[in-house]
Amino acid sequence: MGTAICYTDMLFIFADIGSERYTFSFTIRDSPTCFINVNSWGREDYIRSLSESFRVGDCVTIENPLVQAKEAEREEKFNPVTPSCYKLLLSENHSVVKTSSCYEMDTKLLSLLHLPVKDPQDYYSLGDITANGQSLDGRILNVLAAVMSVGEPKYFMTSDKRKGQRCEVKLYDETEMSFPIVCWDNESIQLAQSWIPRETVIFASDVRINFDKFRNCMTATVISKTIITTNPETAEANVLFSFIKESARSGALHDKMEEQSKGSINLETVVDIYTVEQLKEKALQSDGKLEPVYGIIYVTACFKFVLKMNEMSNTCTFCSDVSSYSKSTFSSFDILVDLTDHTGTLYSCYLSDCVAEETLGCTVSRNELGCSYLI
Template identity: 65%
Template sequence: MSGSFALKTLTALSDLHPNMANVKIIGIVIGKTDVKGFPDRKNIGAERYTVSFTVRDSPAHFVNVASWGSEDYIRSLSDSFRVGECLIIENPLVQRKEMEREEKFCPATPSNCKLLLSENHSIVKVCSCYEVDAKLLSLIHLPVKESHDYYSLGDIVANGQNLNGKIINVLAAVRSVGEPKYFTTSDGRKGQRCEVKLYDETEPSFAMLCWDNESVLLAQSWMPRETVIFASDVRISFDKFRNCMTATVISKSIITANPDTPEANILLNFIRENTETSALENEIDTYWKDSVNLSEIVEVYTVKQLKMKALKKEGKVDPFYGILYTYISTLSLDGQATSVVRNRCLGCGYIVNEASNACSTCNKDSAAFPSIFPSFDLLVDLTDHTGTLHSCSLTGRVAEETLGCTVNEFLAMTEEQKTALKWQFLLERSKIYFKLVLSHRARGGFRVSVLSCKLADPTEASKNLSGQGNI
């Protein structure tokens, strides 16, 4: 540390005790919540604002810091620093922590104290990384829980609804980070959400939801297929809409990116090996979830118009996208499971040779390299009043979202349950986002992949029966 922050003037977090005066600490911010407003009970009609964060100065010691005040002060304080920055905090009020109340909503800390910042007496300064000891900066990569104290994604899926509502730790790699989606609540407050897809050696894709601005901002800095995260104290829930388990970042959560632990390094090596062996990255992304933003797809077609457009595109290689309002006229869910579910390679997304159980694309043998997972691999027929599109591809995550169940949940169903599931979709008009690629080997000279399939709103569908796509 440079001379500008003389060590003798600083108090270590380990030495804090309630009602201590003239305290000056330095720490790295490892977690932070959004600014929140509450009705001021002393001043009817007015609001008080608060923000809280967690700082750490050594592997064993970190503490929660909170501040209450006017909207201008709290927003200014919050905007002055981010997770990962180092702060000098002068003259905070050192209070005894109310264990039960505090740890219900705030990150659990080893300290029996908490710090309160006062607008009039406390000072918060952001330190340049050049002024701070490297040991302090390195703490951002140290999880706040024991490195082995976590669930794998496969453990969560296997435990299923037994974990519903539980708060646990998760170690996983980042597969993708969704765009922030903005919304307004019923009482007029603005918010945003972001969905992060995680994966590890045991599960190819698992959703983690961020609902507050700070965690959304943090997630945007993660590099897909390069970042590993240790998420401490996330809530596990059963998502009825998707019919699967998900994780949610809450006010107790602290997320450590690229943790410096043996377990994280093993996972990092796993994702690097898989990325390096992926020669056809674009095809992988198409399999996992097409990279196109569905909200940008607006052209509506009938089946006949789509076939005409494909004929005019002959010789061109670029795919094109659109929307269909059709019935699923063929959906083979019951019968042989092997025609519905196929093994794919986690490294490249391609179907594995079932006889050799090896991936011909990656040249990986699953016995030596356990990177095989079961995936939906459906061919569906789509029909409207103008004709039928045969053998359209409905695979992977899109199939799971459409059917409302994971592969493992589907495989556990009885034949009667599979038949009932099939009839939920057959002959029901659906709104389908598609991708069409010309292929001389495919029936009709083109191949259609379903990017999204949901039951259509009748009014919306009736307005679009004639199509409007540019042919």
Template identity: 70%
Template sequence: MANSFSAQNFIALSDLRPNLARPSIIGMVIGKTDVKGFPDRKNIGSERYTFSFTIRDSPTYFINVTSWGKEDYIKSLSRSFRVGECVIIENPLVQTKEIEKEEKFNPTTPSSYKLLLSENHSVVRICSSYQVDMKLLSLLHLPIRDSRDYYSLGDIVANGQNLDGRIINVLAIVRSIGDPKYFTTSDRRKGQRCEVKLYDETEPSFAMLCWDNESILLAQSWIPRETVIFAADIRINFDKFRNCMTATVISKTIITANPDTPEANILSNFARENAEATALDDEIEAQLKESINLQTIVDVYTVEQLKALALKNEGKTYPFYGILYAYISTLNIDNETVKIARNRCSGCGYFVSEASNTCTSPFCNKDSSGHKSVFLSFDLMIDLTDHTGTLHSCSLTGTVAEETLGFTVNIFLNVSECSKFEKQLFSMFFQRGSRNLSS
């Protein structure tokens, strides 16, 4: 321990017992939840606030800490430290935990106890990093589960819906970190969401969702294509819209960044060796997405107005953007004679010739052999209809098409004959519904 702490007698988490006289403990914060408010049963009309965090002082011991109190106190305490920092807790209340009740929503800990903080009796102090013993700091890179106890992303995909709703451990590399999205629910509660893409040797892209502010803040500190994470007790779900498996960070989840384990070191080496390739894939994916900021588009058009503008701008190369309220009146995905998927060049993103299956664009950044690999992408033609008319042969391609249909192009093309029949029914009823709307 650093000199500033050497004179203080800290109780090890493994030695905690109820009725200890003014215990003082030190540990690294390895997990933390958002502040929440609840109606105060003793004072009708008012609220009590709470948040929890998990601290660790040895490879084998960590414990959950909960604080209750007034809004100002709880929010101020929560803002004072983050995951990855060291704290000293003085005079907490040590209570025996009810395992089934406590660990339903909180991290599973080896301790038989939990700590409660009181505004009037407990004190939490933050330690600066230079004051902290290296043995404590090293705990931030030690998973709370056996380093071999995890699913690869390929295992999760292979097991599919058999893992739906299961809580498991995952070891993976961070591929990309999305911007936080903020929203307001129907009952006026504020919410947030952030999607992190993961990958490993077995799967190129896998979505992990963060719904609380603390996990989103933690995710923002990771470095894409470099940071390896061990997510203990993360929930796996089948996303019906995407038709794939996803992971969700929950209140039980403890995430260890860059674990110091043999398994994580192997994955880290894989990330370094493939950094250039994954960076190029991410760049191509970004290029294929609409580059304009969608939030800046405010002009609303009808089909009739769009046709008039297209006629007026005929021969001009610059695009214009707007909002159209319409429905898809034609979506032909069941006709075997219609080509619904084509190959794109991995170098520039443009469609390639079927005959040569190579990119002929002079602007493509090809490799030394003059070739680039190709990948499949939806290339659909649809009709859009509103009360003023119909826009024929509109293009619906790439990831936008996948999000609209709810499945990837590879899943669509590899379905069984039975599933093809379901696609035909989907197309038939989709267009029948469209005709009913237009009548």
């Protein structure tokens, strides 16, 4: 196998009774039209060493891989879609992956880092995603956008002592000034930390779009299928670069950022206390207007409904009962809660994501009852 550029990689851990099996997957590319997925299974030491030996954007040489026909319909649910009919398998005993130094890198390969793997015209604007709203919930789409801000990685520990991390990036374009995209894996988080806000454009292929009920907005999530191209060299990206420069020059971007910051809420300033009855009265007085009410309420919570994950098949037990089609999933709390005080009950309130984890005092991957939940 010749030298190629590493495009994306993901590390997974599969636990069996009494043992753990590790797998590492990444995608390589050596021409504008040719890229292929690479998989390796093995012991923890070997897989961790392999996964830490190179980063996205490095040039690697792979020796003695096994070439195997891929099962596209099954494998591409969780891996990047590639034009090749094959995949590469790495063996601990027979295969070798070598990383090229900065002096050995082929400039032709490095130029591929700025060429999207999908049609550069095949993407949704952020405004289109927001306008379509919940009709796009769960869809896998391509996004072209500029980076507004990059959040600090947030680290957490699951109840079975596995480390996790999360990083949220805010995107913008000509149609929408603040759109969140969330990274969960180490590689995409490291990549995001290299982006310069209001100077970087990304083309993210195959991100999952979801409606965040807690924040009442659409969001994107980097998944195992996602490949992100930083500062793509395409006509569409050049138009967006021009928008960035013009917005910065005219001060329009700064004005819009200030306008949005005025609409945000500092939780420390929330001091009004309400009863359930008072909140219901405010809702009746709103005449259907979606104006938020910020306040403190002292209630008893009743958790009334959850969906349980089948961890082996990575499917939802509810979805598998009603459909023969198994959608790919990611774990997150999304719980309906009834809130009750001495004046009444607010039914079917949503408790989601990080707020749910903080409230329940456990992570989404495993709670005290041994159940996993999903959106």
